[in-house]
Amino acid sequence: MxxxxxxxxxxxxxxxxxxxxxxxxxxxxxxxxxxxxxxxxxxxxxxxxxxxxxxxxDKQNLLLAVVEETSSAVLVMIEQGISDHLRDFEDLEQSLILFCEQIVASANGSSDYMALIRLVMVEAANLPDSFLERLDNAKEEGIIRRFTEFGQTGLLDVPDPQMAAKHFAALTFLLAFNQPRKTGTWGDEQTKRMITEGVRVFLRAYAPRTG
The missing domain is CATH 1.10.10.60 (Homeodomain-like)
Structure with a gap:
């Protein structure tokens, strides 16, 4: 009872x-x-x-709770992309490109992701710096784990996986998100080329050392 x-x-x-x-x-x-x-x-x-x-x-805690809840959906989206493309693969470059394209496509169709971007951009002044830093770290955590493993297996040279994750994101899907969206989407050919070139620049910077 x-x-x-x-x-x-x-x-x-x-x-x-x-x-x-x-x-x-x-x-x-x-x-x-x-x-x-x-x-x-x-x-x-x-x-x-x-x-x-x-x-x-209070209202401040409510804002934090709203952003945290919305970010949970984003983390699931990223983990799904990692599971789909960065665990079992034959070509690292192609897998990284497919991962980024999936993140962009998923974000484009996600009201949660759109809400998170808008809330963080508009209300950043009402969010503690420590909270924003923790949010960024949480979004990068899965990528950091994979880059650490890629370093251990010799696929990449990543002395600082966290910095590598930030460089990767900045060169690929974050760069795509920051572009003007005339059609309301990120899925055009220009975005695909941007992601492809970003991945290639990243791989040139973090290629395994030889000799």
Whole structure:
């Protein structure tokens, strides 16, 4: 009997959290963090103002929670790309290109990724530097692990896998994301060429040393 009650309570709590998070994300994106009140979040979520405070403490913590939740979907996207292209392969260059293309294509179709980019860009001043650094590190963590292994097996020369991951991202999918999107997508031929050239520049810089 107690177990059934506890499960119901936890499910109800999860439902309320989901409604609060969805309401907060919508308001932060449409109205901005400063112009969005806890009262407005509560009203949109259909809960009391006290419930919002009980769950998240204050509006700043709610913003952090929204960004963290959205970033979880991005991490899953990156890990899927690693699993699909950077574990079993024959050609490292082609695998890195396919990985980047998948990240761009997935991001282009992901409302979570779009929301994360917009929130971080618009509300960066309201996010602690330490939080943004941790977010960047989390997104790079899977790539760092693979580059470390590539270094150990002699596929790459990566004395600093973390720096290598930053260079790789900057030369490929992050560069693509920073380009103007006239059609609203990143999937055009120019982006593919950009990714291909970025991967080749990266591989020239991190090729195994010979002699």
């Amino acid at each position: 107690d177990t059934t009650i506890n499960k119901t309570i936890r499910k109800g709590s999860a439902d309320k959290r989901g409604k609060i998070m969805a309401a907060a994300r919508d308001l932060f994106l449409s109205e901005g963090f400063d112009r969005s009140s806890v009262d407005a979040v509560a009203a949109k979520a259909g809960v009391s103002k006290r419930t919002v405070y009980d769950y998240y403490g």
